[in-house]
Amino acid sequence: MAVREFEVAKLTGEIKVPALQEGTMAGIKGFIANEKIQEALGYPGELVEDWHDKAISKMGELLGKYRSLQVFMDACVHCGACTDKCHYYLGTSDPKNMPVARQELMRQVYRRHFTFAGKYFPKLVGAKDLTKEILDDWYSYYYQCSECRRCSVYCPYGIDTAEITMAGREILDSVGMGQKYSNEILGKLQRIGNNLGLPGPAIINTLEGLEEDVLDDTGIPVKFPLDVKGAEVLLITPSADFFSEPHVESLIGYAKVFHAAGISWTMSSHAAEAGNFGLFIGSYENTRKAAMRIRDAALELGVKRIVVGECGHAWRVAYSFWNTMIGVGDGADDEFGKKLQDQLDHSYPQPAHICEVTHDLLTRGVIKVDKSKNDDRVITFHDSCNVSRASRMGDTPGGQFTIPREVIKMVANNYQEMAPGTTHEATFCCGGGGGLLTDDLMEVRVKGAQPRMEAYKEVVDNNKVNFLALICAICKAQFTKVLPYYGYDMSMVGGVHQLVSTAIELPGLGEGPAEAEAAGDE
Amino acid sequence: MSTLSIFYAVLFYVATLLLVVGLARKILQYMRSPAPLKIPTTPAPTTSTGVAYRMAREVVLFESLFKSSKWTWIFGWMFHFGMLLVLVRHLRYFVSDVPGWLLAIQPFGKYAAIMMVAGLGGLWARRFLVDRVRYISTPSDHLMLALLLGIGVSGAMMTFVSHTDIITLKIFVLGLLRLSPQPLPESLVLMAHLAMVATLMIIFPISKLLHAPGVFFSPTRNQADNPRERRHLADWAAKLEK
Ligand code: HEM
Ligand code: HEM
Ligand code: SF4
Ligand code: SF4
Numbered sequence: 078m079a080v081r082e083f084e085v086a087k088l089t090g091e092i093k094v095p096a097l098q099e100g101t102m103a104g105i106k107g108f109i110a111n112e113k114i115q116e117a118l119g120y121p122g123e124l125v126e127d128w129h130d131k132a133i134s135k136m137g138e139l140l141g142k143y144r145s146l147q148v149f150m151d152a153c154v155h156c157g158a159c160t161d162k163c164h165y166y167l168g169t170s171d172p173k174n175m176p177v178a179r180q181e182l183m184r185q186v187y188r189r190h191f192t193f194a195g196k197y198f199p200k201l202v203g204a205k206d207l208t209k210e211i212l213d214d215w216y217s218y219y220y221q222c223s224e225c226r227r228c229s230v231y232c233p234y235g236i237d238t239a240e241i242t243m244a245g246r247e248i249l250d251s252v253g254m255g256q257k258y259s260n261e262i263l264g265k266l267q268r269i270g271n272n273l274g275l276p277g278p279a280i281i282n283t284l285e286g287l288e289e290d291v292l293d294d295t296g297i298p299v300k301f302p303l304d305v306k307g308a309e310v311l312l313i314t315p316s317a318d319f320f321s322e323p324h325v326e327s328l329i330g331y332a333k334v335f336h337a338a339g340i341s342w343t344m345s346s347h348a349a350e351a352g353n354f355g356l357f358i359g360s361y362e363n364t365r366k367a368a369m370r371i372r373d374a375a376l377e378l379g380v381k382r383i384v385v386g387e388c389g390h391a392w393r394v395a396y397s398f399w400n401t402m403i404g405v406g407d408g409a410d411d412e413f414g415k416k417l418q419d420q421l422d423h424s425y426p427q428p429a430h431i432c433e434v435t436h437d438l439l440t441r442g443v444i445k446v447d448k449s450k451n452d453d454r455v456i457t458f459h460d461s462c463n464v465s466r467a468s469r470m471g472d473t474p475g476g477q478f479t480i481p482r483e484v485i486k487m488v489a490n491n492y493q494e495m496a497p498g499t500t501h502e503a504t505f506c507c508g509g510g511g512g513l514l515t516d517d518l519m520e521v522r523v524k525g526a527q528p529r530m531e532a533y534k535e536v537v538d539n540n541k542v543n544f545l546a547l548i549c550a551i552c553k554a555q556f557t558k559v560l561p562y563y564g565y566d567m568s569m570v571g572g573v574h575q576l577v578s579t580a581i582e583l584p585g586l587g588e589g590p591a592e593a594e595a596a597g598d599e
Numbered sequence: 600m601s602t603l604s605i606f607y608a609v610l611f612y613v614a615t616l617l618l619v620v621g622l623a624r625k626i627l628q629y630m631r632s633p634a635p636l637k638i639p640t641t642p643a644p645t646t647s648t649g650v651a652y653r654m655a656r657e658v659v660l661f662e663s664l665f666k667s668s669k670w671t672w673i674f675g676w677m678f679h680f681g682m683l684l685v686l687v688r689h690l691r692y693f694v695s696d697v698p699g700w701l702l703a704i705q706p707f708g709k710y711a712a713i714m715m716v717a718g719l720g721g722l723w724a725r726r727f728l729v730d731r732v733r734y735i736s737t738p739s740d741h742l743m744l745a746l747l748l749g750i751g752v753s754g755a756m757m758t759f760v761s762h763t764d765i766i767t768l769k770i771f772v773l774g775l776l777r778l779s780p781q782p783l784p785e786s787l788v789l790m791a792h793l794a795m796v797a798t799l800m801i802i803f804p805i806s807k808l809l810h811a812p813g814v815f816f817s818p819t820r821n822q823a824d825n826p827r828e829r830r831h832l833a834d835w836a837a838k839l840e841k
Contacts, residue, residue, distance in 0.1 A: 097730050142835060144632040146816045151625070152813030155731035156675065156741050157725065158667040172734045181735065193805045194739070203737035204807075229640045233668035233675075234810055235819035237640065348649065361635060365839060397637045397826045401836065409830040413840045426827055455648055466640055474642035502642060 081105075084370035084519045085170070085562050090535040092499070092528045094161040098291040102171040107517045109503045110255035112363045114353040117264040118363055121253035128252040129207055135191050135251045136244070140191065142146050143242045150187045152234045153177060159228040159236070164505050165221050170525035173218050173524075176228035176238040182214055183241055196362075208546055210425055216254055219245040221521050222510035223463035224357065224390075229421070230502050239511070243359025246512075250358055263354040266367045271316035271350035277303075283319045291329060296585045299336045301328075305343035305380050309422075310335065312344050313351045313371055313395070314386025314433035323571040324553055327387050330574030334435050335583050337444040342384075345374035351391035352550065356398075359511035364394065365402040372403035372417060381422040384429050387572050389461030390510065395428045396468040430470050432548060438479045446580040451489035454544040456576065457536050458482055458492075459529065459556075460504035461549040465492035475501075481548055488580040497531040509555030519558075526559045545570050600782050604771070607793060608780035614800040621804025625683040632695065635833035643780055648672050654655060668669035671725065678718030678747075684711035685754070692765075716751040719744055739806065746795055752793040763789045788808045 094290065107356060112122030135555055140147045161167065165174040181203070188195030188204035222242040229237035255374065265274040273285075284301035291299045312335075318328040328479065335342045348370040357362025358567030383397045383405055384400050391517055400406025405421075406429050421427050438444045445498040457480060468474040478501050486492055499505050508525030536542040545560075547553050547570065557567040644650050656662040663681075664672045688708030691697045723744045726736045747826040757763050774781030783789075802808070815821065 099735060140676050141632060142635065144629060144634040144816060146637060147632050148629055148813045148816045148818075151809040152807070152817070153731075153736070154807045154810050156664070156668075156671055157729065157735060158664055158671055160731035160735065172731065175731060177735050194802075198739075199741070200738065202612065226640060229819050231663055233661055233664040234814045235640055235657075235663065235817040237819050238639065240638070270647045277629075281753075352639075362839065363835065400830050401636060401832055404830070406827045406830060407830050411830070411832075411837075414830050428827070467638070469641055469643075474645060474824060477641065502640075546620070550617050 080517055080519060083523070085523055086527055086565055088534045090538060092531045092532055093372045094165065094167065097172040097175075099172055102165075102169045102174065102217070102221060102521070103214075105221065105518070105520060106213075106382060107239075108257040108258045108514075109216075109221050110260040114257060114261045114264055115250070115253065116532055117268070118255070118260055118360070119256055120250045120260075123252045128212065131187075131321060132207055132248050133251050134250055135248045136187065137191070139244050140187075140248065140497070143240070143244070145237065145300075146244050148234075149180070149236045149241060149502055150184055150191075153180060153232075153236055154548055157232065159232050162228050163222075163238075164225070164227070164508060164528045165223075165521065166279060167519075168508070168527040169221075173214070174221055175420070176236075178231075179218055179222055179238050180236065180241045182211065182218060182244055186211065191511045200259065207435070212249075212252075212254070215245050216249055216256075217457070219249065219511065220256055220518065222526075223462070223506045223508065223513055223525065225506035225510055227263075227462065227503070227506065230466060231462045236269055237302045242511070245359075245504065246357070246531055247359040250360070256358075256512060258517070259354045259357050259512035263358070263363060263367065266350055266352070267363070270345075270347050270370055272352050273320065275316060275317045275319065275349065277346035279577045280319060280344075281435050284344075287325070287329060287332070291332070294322065295583055297336070297585070299329075299332050301332050301582065302343040304346055304378070305341075307391040308341045308343035308378060308380055310340055310342035310382045310384050311375055311380040312342055312384050312386060313345070313348060313391075313428075314431075315352045315388040315391060316350045317550040317554065318386055319349070321550075321554060323575060324550055326385075326578060327572030327579050328574075330410040330572065330578030331386060331431055331575075333429075333578055333583060334438065334444060334574070337535070337583055338438050341379060343380070344580070345371075345378060347377070350504050351385050351388045351395065353394045354512060356390055356394050361402075364398065368394065368399060368403045374406065375405065376417060376420070376499070379420065381420070382425050382429065383421070383427060384431055384434055385496035386431050387465035387548040387550065387574060389551060391550075392430055393463035393467040396430070399428060401589070429481075430497070432573060433470050434483055435574070436471075436484050436487075445582045446488045446577070446582055447582055448488060448490050449575055450580045454489060454492060454576070455491040455540065456485055456544045457491055457495055457542045458485060458500075458573075459495075459507065460500050461547070461552055462504060462506045462510055464548060465504050481546075484573055485546055485576060488576050489500060493536050493542050494538050495532040499528065503548075505529040505532065506553040508554040508559065510551050511551075514551050515555055517530075521553060523559055523562050526555065526563075526569035530559075530563045533565075534563075543569055544576075546573050547571065600780070603785075603790070604783040605780065605784050607771075608775060610797045614797040617730060618800040618803055625804055625809060626812050627738045629812065633833035633835060634822070636834045637822055637824075637826040637831050638818050639822040639824050640819040641824055645824050646821055650821060654815065654821060657814060670721070674718045674721030674725070676718070677714045681711040681713075681715030681718055682747075684708050685715060685751075687713070688712055693776065694767050695773060701717075703757070712751060712755040712758060716748065716755060719748045719751060723748070743806065743808075746799060750792060750795045751797065753788050753795065756788050757786075761786075761788060821834065
């Protein structure tokens, strides 16, 4: 499968809704997962012979298990409110990338098999039986959706196309049509404990290297602890933070924060990954299985708090699903949940986002910063989809918007907002979320990034912005790759904790850490 | 009693039965299907009172639609609230003693028909004029609008052009309710109106009109944002812990 050449739009600084052009992205598809990858997740290795019946029965099963799918299949009135809300439609003009049309790929089959009108009057209601062409369309267009939920904000019934995409991918997996990128990574996560497939010794090596770098840089022995039993905090962060640029700068930032605050912390080689691609393929069982490693590590290490590093979908899974799936949270009255929750310190939110932790420490003055160190930067903040529309930070709704912004403003002087309608709950996806962060889908990624790039261009041109602050490993990887397509330098991209890292004042050698009583001895 | 009156009486019994049973089955299905994960579209309220308030804003103000498309919102809201007023005004056929408040709103209800019809017209126009909406429209979307326009226009004809015998009609309707069918006034417009109303009732539970009950069951709108505070576990998911 060769990846075709494509043209990159010239930015104007304005987001326009294109006239639709059928078929521009037809047949664009990522590589298919091979037998080995599929079977590791419990799926058939290749397209099964009775795929039609299998797919329909899987659809029936999912309709019975997920109210979201059942209600969303019935409720859409084709009002069209969502049609211009998806960045993939805006960037590709392909009508099948309009959220409602993406849903319709499944709804036409749902109608045919599960509704009276579709069984007896298929033409009238646009019902169709599942054919190989439709199955291929599913594979194509369910992997041109980043499950960003932007459409669900605007639909009068809250129809979330991401739920339908997830169901679509799960059905595809169950008949043997998996996506190589997502499924291979999920397999590694379940087998080894992180997306990159790094074995323990490799992680130790990297962390030791980082300790040396930071010591050289600052003269302060900031530690990057791994597998420390009895530490207060277990940090779960995307494995990209260990190796990729600019991710690693944020990891250094977290380490400095814990160091400066005198909080004892550790990472885990058993659970060295916050990301969980089980979410992307809509598989409850596989998501849960991957997340179980975190529960096991927390129990094993006896930690009191679990903190999550900068990653969007990981924060969704952690914030919204961990309590359900692995008992990280509060309020359990069952044995499974209580076993872990009795160990955790509930005077802190469980799990907590690293931005919540840093925000709290900065606000209470436990850690100090020199804002002027960031003065060469004019910063804007990109809200990650999963953080914005599928989770929260802090105690009040919308904390996911204010807390990272306040952290930035507490560590830097120059901050600029992008245009309203492209931030907060209306944020545009980076274009690489939801399992699309692979080179075989580069065209989808670059075109899908266009709305965000337009908004970015506007603040670069008008406000001299030179730093795009992020709190997501996928956003970081996507923008470093995609910015150059639009004529920007990839060094403009970085994490919020990279900014913290730049500005934070570390207690000097010989001085005790700021919160000495909180250190080590717990 | 004429065959026609008997036909209409039977038609309304059948339509009511299909509507009630069909809707009840759907609502039960929605109630019974589990929502295994917390998926409110955030920012979302953190309490159930907050959720009730959010839902009320969706149902009464079409809040999300307001954010997405002002034209659809204006036409959609005119249509639905015009229709609501019309239906309230219709209650006078269904009660033997019309209460004072119902009498009081009658004059307003009359103009609600215009609002409803205009709203429908606007919504239908979008299906032709906006390329994206045209692309997603199926024949049933057009027929649904035609049906509702038909009901609206035939109703308005009776209100503004050729009045029917309201007294006889009321006897017919109350007769249906008391299970002793009475003759229907002989008026073509009324018969058309009623035939279309019965059709609407019959297709309600098997069409996209399920959006009306559906919105209340939409997990992205009806869940509270409290996953860290409470453990939320569906029965089928709990079994995985065994
Ligand atoms: C809880 C009650 C209801 C709510 C919250 C609701 C809400 C909505 C909304 C937000 C839309 C999309 C915008 C629009 O096209 O107007 C819509 C469309 C529609 N509604 Fe409702 N509705 C309700 C009840 C009903 C009922 C009882 C009927 C029918 C008799 C109905 C018929 C329709 C139709 C036909 C459309 C599609 C209009 C089009 O084709 O553009 N709705 N509804
Ligand atoms: C059994 C059910 C119904 C009966 C017996 C009925 C009967 C009537 C009658 C007799 C009128 C004329 C009123 C007058 O002369 O002032 C009328 C008007 C009207 N009807 Fe109906 N109707 C029914 C259901 C409906 C429904 C479900 C709708 C809407 C979806 C509707 C929409 C209208 C409208 C828009 C008017 C004109 C405005 C008005 O007078 O309120 N009707 N109907
Ligand atoms: S979830 Fe995001 S990517 Fe998917 S259809 Fe909706 S807006 Fe598009
Ligand atoms: S906004 Fe919702 S109801 Fe309207 S077309 Fe899109 S999915 Fe359907």
